[in-house]
Amino acid sequence: MRATSREALLALLACAVTLLLAAALGSKPLIDTLMRLAIFGLYAVSLNILVGYTGLVSFGHAMFFGFGAYAFGLLMQTGMTSLPAAALASLALSAVLALVVGALCIRLADIYFSFLTLAFQMLLHAVILSWVGLTGGDQGLQGGIPRPRFLGINLADPWQVFVVTMVAFFASLLAIRTILQSPFGYALRMVRDNAPRAAALGLPVQRYKLAAFVIAGLFGALAGILMALYVSGAYPNFAFWTLSGEGMFMIMLGGIGVFLGPVLGAAIFLLLNDxxxxxxxxxxxxxxxxxxxxxxxxxxxxxxxxxxxxxxR
Amino acid sequence: MNLDAFAGCLSSASCLITQTSAGLIIGMLLFLVACGVTLIFGVLGVINFAHGAFYMLGAYLALTAYQLTDSYLAAVLCAAAGVGLFGVAFDRLFMSRVYNSNVLMQLLVCYAFVLILDDAVKMIWGAEFQSMGMPAAFALRPLHVLGGLVPPFYVFLVAVTIAIAIALGGLIERTLFGKIVRAAAVNRQMVSALGINTSLLYASVFGLGALLAGAAGALAAPVRSATPGMGVSILIESFIVTVIGGMGSIAGAFTAAVLLGLVRSFGSIGFPLFTDGLMFGLMVIVLLIRPQGLFARRSA
Structure with missing residues (x-):
């Protein structure tokens, strides 16, 4: 418990420092950079739940990024849901998607798993491209995303979007960290290192893999929702295979075995790419x-x- | 969804013939790519994610060779040999370093090469669509079969692919090389201990797979336009083929590729928006009922 509360404090501190720094400098490029870093950092960390901690090399993680963005954008465009409700509903839908896709994919070992996730992602991409009436096809979601006020928060204001994104980013990091440091998280590491042994000890290996897949999908979708909010739209390349490749690239750059490695990787990747x-x-x-x-x-x-x-050593 | 058009096509001989021939050539190209993937995986235990990029390279090499020599035969041979050699170099210089690493490393090396090759093609040939046009030898009037039109090139493509499939099957099942390849797929240490140079064997299998992808690219050039990034969709479809047919089985790859080609061509009439969905649906059904694939000997 003590470790968790210390980490909660750290996350709170980091979040406060980031916000204060951005407020003091007030520079638009800095805020934009931090937004993108938070979004892709969260995306990479969520992918690393699978790649680094569970040993499942998913090559289709952008599926959830894209699905979250489109689900959120489309729900908001109906004009019938409030912003938090749309976000929660998108997350719930993403979890269902992850459950179905995951249940199919984890049946296969190693490289088959990677390719099957890639294949499902490309199916989603194909659906987005061809279902023009719903998604706007290759033009992306048209017309912007409406942002009605909720709880006194006005997301038409870029600064408030920034604050909400940062809070969501650090809260998600804390949540993922807590999950990974829990007994459940250590069970995932055991599944990664020696699945037959874990099974022999009575761990339901497949269920752990599926749970990891759903959790990773959830946070990947959250990153997608934040992205949709940031660019006020959703585009087919959110669900394209290159984004999945880039996620693995970020993880590889920063570090697989360290919790914050993917965030560093995302930072290097964005800097390098720009x-x-x-x-x-x-x-x-x-x-x-x-x-x-x-x-x-x-x-x-x-x-x-x-x-x-x-x-x- | 357009069920009327679908039913209309099924009841008309000319439409049946046209769609079947179109589906067959999709299937043939898919087979050539997929059997390279399945061969390399069967023996080396790695999936060459860059295989689609090899196919793309084959198409572009054929394009240039055809423009230089004006001979389609030279274009096909040049593309196959060039991509085959590239495959050998890729295997020796890069893939062989990650044979014993985990899947992540192998995927990332291939991913890096997809990025590099896509951009290299953009640098050399430009980012626009390029098409070879029908080679002079095949610029004949289409054949009339039961009222349907079949371009002569389609017949050529199907015949060449079937010849390649038979030759490949013979190579794997009936020659000493094939025997060694099959043995290496089962136990590479044992094969190596018996005095066979497995590095050379691996490089030649990788080269053979790449050669087939290069040939597929060259054969696709007259009927498809070449574009950077064209490799990814055929890679994913060829992966679906290997899953349905069973990893490591050439007969399975052939059957599944033809099946998928027909699904694509007929699906585009009846369910234009769900053609991809149909392919994936097929794959999911196979995975649920027979995870090792229709033709696989061993379980996956």
């Missing part, structure tokens, strides 16, 4: 080479290297 895009249109080439160097050279993420140095 810088490279400024100089060349061939950013895929540069990012591909960087990825190769990290995978074949370091063989782990930056924070993994740092942590290994800090704890010599």
């Amino acid at each position: 810088t490279v895009t400024r100089f060349t249109e061939y950013n895929g080439m540069v990012m591909g080479v960087v990825l190769l160097v990290v995978v074949l050279g370091l063989r782990q993420g930056l924070l993994d290297v740092v942590m290994a140095r800090l704890r010599p």
Whole structure:
């Protein structure tokens, strides 16, 4: 309990410092950068629940990012739900999607799992592209997302969107951290390291995998909802396979075995991508080479290297 | 959903013939890509996620070779050989380093190459759609079969693919090389202990798979336009093929590829919005009823 309350305090502190800093500097580019970092950081951390902690290499995680964004946008456009209700309903729908897709995918081992998740993601992408009447097809969700006031919060104001995003980001990090440090979280690590042993000890391995899949999908969808709120729309590339690849790229860059590794990875990825895009249109080439160097050279993420140095054995 | 059009097509011989031939060529291209994926997976235990990019490379190489030599045969051979060699180099220089790592590393190396190859193609050939057009040798009048029109190239494509399938089956089932390949799929240490150079074996299997993808790209060039990123959709469909047919089975890949091709071509008439959904539905049913695939010998 003590560790959890200390982490809650840390999250609160980090959130307060970020908000104060942004308020003091008041710089629009800084706020935009922090927004994107929070959204993709949360997305990468949610993916790492599967990749790093459960050993399930999902290659279709953007499915939930895209689904969350579209579900939220579409619900808000009906004009019948309040903003929190739409967000909660989108999360619930995402959880159902994760339950169905997960139940099918976890039946398969390793590489089959990866490809099946990828295949389902591309199915969602195809549906988004072809169901033009609902989703606007390749133009994305048209007409913006209405933001009626709720509880005195006005999300038409960019600063309030920023505050809500930051609070959601740090609260989600805390929630994921708590889940991963709980007995349930350690059971996931055991499933990752030695599934037959976990099964022999009486753990329902498949159920743990499915639970991890649903939790990861939930937070991935939350990142998508925040993204929809930020750009006031939803686009098919939210559910495209490249975003899933980028998620794994972020995890790999930052560190698989460290909780905040994916956040660092997301920061490096965004910085690198923005810088490279400024100089060349061939950013895929540069990012591909960087990825190769990290995978074949370091063989782990930056924070993994740092942590290994800090704890010599 | 357009059930009237679907029923109308089913009751008209000409529409049946046209859609069947269109479905068959989709199936043939899918088979060529999928059997490379399944071959590499069967022996090396890795899925080459960059296989779709190899297919794309084949299409572009064929395009250039055709423009230079004006011979479609040269274009196909050049694409197959070029992509085959690229596959060998890719395996030796990069994939072989992550054979013993986890799936994440293998996926990331392939992902990096998809990014690099897509951009390399953009640099060399440009980002626009490019099409080869029908080679002069096949620019004939379409054949009339029962009132349906079948372009002669379709017949050629189906014949070539069936020949490749038979040759590949013969290679794997009847030759010494095939025997070694099958043995390596079961126990690589044992094969290595018996004095066979498994590195060379792996590189040649990877090269063979890449060669087939390159050939598929070249065969697709006259009927499809080439574009950077064209590899991903065929990769996913070929993966569905291997799941339905059973990983490691060439006969399974062939059957499933034809099935999927027909689903695509007939689905586009009856259920244009749900064609992808139909393919996935098929895969889900197979996964639920027979997870190892229709033709697999071993369980997945």
